[in-house]
Amino acid sequence: MSTKYSTIIKDGLWENNGVLCQLLGMCPTMAMTTSATNGFGMGVATMLVMAASNFFVALFRNYITQEVRIPVYILIVAAMVTLVDLTCNAWMHELYKVLGLFIPLIVSNCLPLGRLEVFASREPVIPSFMDGLFMGAGFTLALTVIGAMREISGAGTLFADASLLLGPAFKVLETRIFREDAAVLMMILPPGGFLATGLLIAAKRKLDLAMGKQIQMAGAHSVG
């Protein structure tokens, strides 16, 4: 296996970013990016689930037969999601009040399942864990940026309620950029999710072209 960690990190964050290249996990991407804080929180929860489920699938990869691999993957993802859900509810209750409704949705997010199928089922434990972690980090990055775009244009703020999610020390992050009534409400409503995501994907491709890279129409099946 010629798995290089630098490749895993670069793929996860940029080259094969789950949202911007594989276009997976669109449901939480649209639903949870009404503010940068929400996007970030959802991203981190997904990252935890991905790292943990990648770890377990890689650990047991030689015992999972091809025929039952999908139910086993879903079982593992669902177990990890429930674990995160219960733990958040018990010990990170403020965060849970914001994300609670959306944590169960991670089960149906195709991104964790996609990474189990193309990466964790074939690679050793440590690289798989890293892949889950950095694919999740890339997901978090994309959701936070989309959230920031929508929040700035739609509400005129950035990182509002960050202290609610991360603790009082992060109060400094909360900024008001312009007056609330000058904002474009549509951007925090559902259409804004599509607009912001589309703009960000376009911007990433433009940037890749400017750096002289080939644009690949990557899908979940292409392993970076």
Place this chain on the structure above:
Amino acid sequence: MSYNSGKPTYVHALILAAFSTGFGALLAFTDLFTDEPIKQRRIEDLQNSLVQVLPPAIYDNNPALDTIMIAGEDGKERKIFRATKAGQVTGVAYETYGQGYAGQIKIIMGVDPEGKILGVRAVQHKETPGLGDKIDPKKGPWILQFNGLSIDNPPPAMWKVKKDGGQFDQFSGATITPRAVVTGIRKGLEFFSANKPKLLEAH
């Protein structure tokens, strides 16, 4: 990669069973450890919302734990949280609902023994951000205007938003949300008048 391992079916069944058992056990243990804190958080949440509709000065019990069940006119049992001081009921809090623009709006309201509103909060709603969410006291003082009102003040005919000929302001761009909240509160007050003796019964 082959999609057929050539193994007999019972092997797959055993593998699936083993994983289900293993991860099921993991979840059972997690539940064991988180059950108590989660219950605690629920009570805290309830107390936080009760404090907003029942001023702590009027009671010496814990309203979150002092509850009775009374059937409303729809036949559904409602949970009533009672504030008592020296055994006398000084206020009751209960939930009422309004049909908002995007689903039900859950309202919790506190009422004193004379039927005057002590406080109202919309505790759960999915109204449009920037329009309907002005019912949240963080976004505006609208919800506070109900404090001190009762079923006869204003008269029943005026328990409507201005657009329907009543006395309560709607917000610019949103009529359905305030209408739902006003209707929910009015229904809550009617529930109080209909069940007053039962609600104020001493222990």
